[in-house]
Amino acid sequence: MREASEHARRFPPEYRPPAPKPQAHLLRPLALIRTLKRNPLECWAAAHFEQPIVSGGLPIGHVLLVHEPRAIRHVLLDNAANYRKDHLQRRVLSAGLNDGLLSAEGEQWRAQRRVLAPMFAHRTVMDFMPAMMSAADTLIARWSATGDGSTIDVAAEMAKVTLDVVERTIFSDGFGSDAEDIRVAMAVYFNTIGRISPLDLLGVPDFIPRLSRLRVRSTLKFFEAEVDRVISARRRLLSERPDRAPNDLLTHLLEAMETDGRDGLTEAEVRSNILTFIAAGHETTANTLSWALFLLSQSQQWRARIEAEVDRELARPASKGIADRLVETRAVIEETIRLYPPIAAISRVAIGDDELNGEPVRPGSLIVISPYVLHRHRLLWDRPDVFDPQRFLGSGAAAIDRFAYLPFGAGPRKCIGSTFALQEATLVLAMIVKHFSFQLRPGHEVWPLLRVTLRPANGLPMIVTKRTNHPVRDGAGSRQMLTS
Ligand code: HEM
Known part of the structure; x- marks a missing residue:
């Protein structure tokens, strides 16, 4: 008996988190369009997870679905000059902000x-550690006040904490008296601007108004005006009392503006980049955290490992390098965004002729690289659908x-914000694990849904309890449909 439990401790059952079972065959155009509308994640077929390159499938010209490292390197790095971002991805991911880094092209993007690169360098990002920890403290205080054993929608809470981090790192002196109205307007803004309308799918240009945007026009205008107000106030402060200006992204952006013939950002670019950041x-980081909490709630083994790490590391005086010492917590984040990458597809359009592993690429060919498929590809990963952060530790990672x-x-x-995002997600996850145990509400079915970013459909209700020893069963409480 003791031997059996020792074995179970050393070799816990492998946990396969919920994911759609790949379609047996490539979907035909009508079924594809219907499934794309419902949940694009459910469109992928077994062939995509088994073959390096699959061509065709979409009724919109020549498409190559590329999931082979050498070919990906060719498109994204070696011959990147031959590929530009495609219109739809730019519209969806960049909130229509054509002047911002996410969607700019050519010389404007390069400049x-x-x-912007120094603002997201490791050293600068470490300076944001206190702001990230303060946002996590606010979350901990809020959860502590709701009472032990409360059910909390963790997905909504992660959106709050990451918005709080954005606010503290971009506008560290806050929005002023209208802060709550601005937060609501910000949520409406990004929910509306980032949504795909059927007109986008048909390639109708942006100046044709979308119904979704018309409905909330006054909210959008209010938010834009408030961002402009915050920028003007900071500009005044920088010119009158530069010593009083906070050390945040807004100050960095305004200091990077063009002055007296010196190259730099235009005013429109500063505004667009604030909105872009x-x-x-x-939302990307919020989803990362939601999925990480869900995965930890399903793995007693990893919960115990992370609890041990955070109890040890967070007991020491806080220092800027703390996120770099939370190596196992970070491995959980890395494994989380392997299984549930918030940006589930990257796409490019070919400018000139090319070739990928013998497949011809023509001008206008659409290249789709899905991190979701790539990270679960049968030719590239051992036990691709199993949650195992160990992959990112030690020699496995190399x-x-x-x-x-x-x-x-x-x-x-x-992504220019990758260091920022990894630090933020690691710190917030560590703080939550330090203070709380969390269990999925019994009966709640977790399912990944792709809506701009990859999120848990129907939120993530969890029973949150101040830290005591609450054993969790591996894999309890979620639908498992994958077989391998
Ligand atoms: C877990 C969180 C995040 C994920 C998974 C993520 C993912 C990505 C991906 C996949 C791209 C490349 C898209 C492409 O090549 O077409 C990208 C680009 C970008 N990301 Fe992130 N991102 C995250 C967090 C952030 C944060 C925190 C910021 C800024 C505060 C940010 C700002 C940007 C910008 C500005 C670009 C465009 C870079 C360029 O084109 O030069 N991201 N992100």
Whole structure:
């Protein structure tokens, strides 16, 4: 008996988190369009997870679905100049902010990237540690006040904490008296601007109004006006009392503006990039945290490991390098965005002729690289659908092909906020694990849904209890449909 339990401790059952079972065959156009509308994640067929390159499938010209590291490296890095971002992805992911880094192209993109890169360098991001910890403290205080054993929608709470981090790192002196109205308007803004309308799918240009945007026009205008107000106030402060200006992203952006013939950002670019950072950085990280909490709630083994790490590391005086010491917590985050990459597809359009592993690429060919498929590809990963953060620790991590793991993309257009996001997610997860146990509400079915980013459908209700020893069963409480 003791031997059996010792074995169970050393070799816990492998946990396969919920994921759609790949379609047996490539979907025909009508079924594809219907499934794309319901949940694009359910469109993928077994062939995509088994073959390096699959061509065709979409009724919109020549499409190549590429999930082979060498070919990906070719598109995103070696021959990146031959590929530009496609219209739809730019519209959806960049909230329609054409002047921002996410959607700018050519010389405008290059100049912006040069100016913005130092703001997201490891050293600068470490300066944001206190802001991230304060946002986590606010979350802990809020949960502590709700009472032990309460059910909390963790997905909504993660959206709150990541928005709080955005606010504290971009506008660290806050929004002023209208803060709550601005937060509501911000949520409406990004929910509306980032949504795909049928007109987008048909390639109708942006100046044709979308119904969804018309409905909330006054809220959108209010939010834009408030962002402009915050920018003007900070500009005044910087010119009158520069010593009083906070050390946040808004100050960095305004200091990077063009002055007296010096190259830099235009005013429109500053505004667009503020909105871009909020759009690109907030929901992605919120989903990362929601999925990480869900996965930990299903794995007693990893919960225990992370609890031990945070109890040890967070007991020491806080220092800027703390996120770098939380190595196992970070491995959980890395494994989380392998299984549930918030940006589940990256796409490019070919400018000129090319070739990928013998497959011809023509001008206008659409190249789709799905981190979701790539991270679960049968040719690239051992036990691809199993939750196992150990892959990202020790020698295993070094063996992972750089172009087989793309939660943040790769090449010149790799996510500029990756260090920021990893630090934020690691710190917030560590703080939550330090203070609380959490269990999925019994009966709640977790399912991944792709709506701009990859999120748990119907939220993530969890019973949250102040930390005591609450054993969780591996894999309890979730639908498991994958077989391998
Ligand atoms: C877990 C969180 C995040 C994930 C998974 C993520 C993912 C990505 C991916 C996959 C790309 C590349 C898209 C492509 O090549 O087409 C990207 C680009 C970008 N991300 Fe992130 N991101 C995250 C967090 C952030 C944060 C926190 C920020 C900023 C505060 C940010 C800002 C950007 C920007 C500005 C770009 C465009 C970079 C360029 O084109 O030069 N992201 N992100």
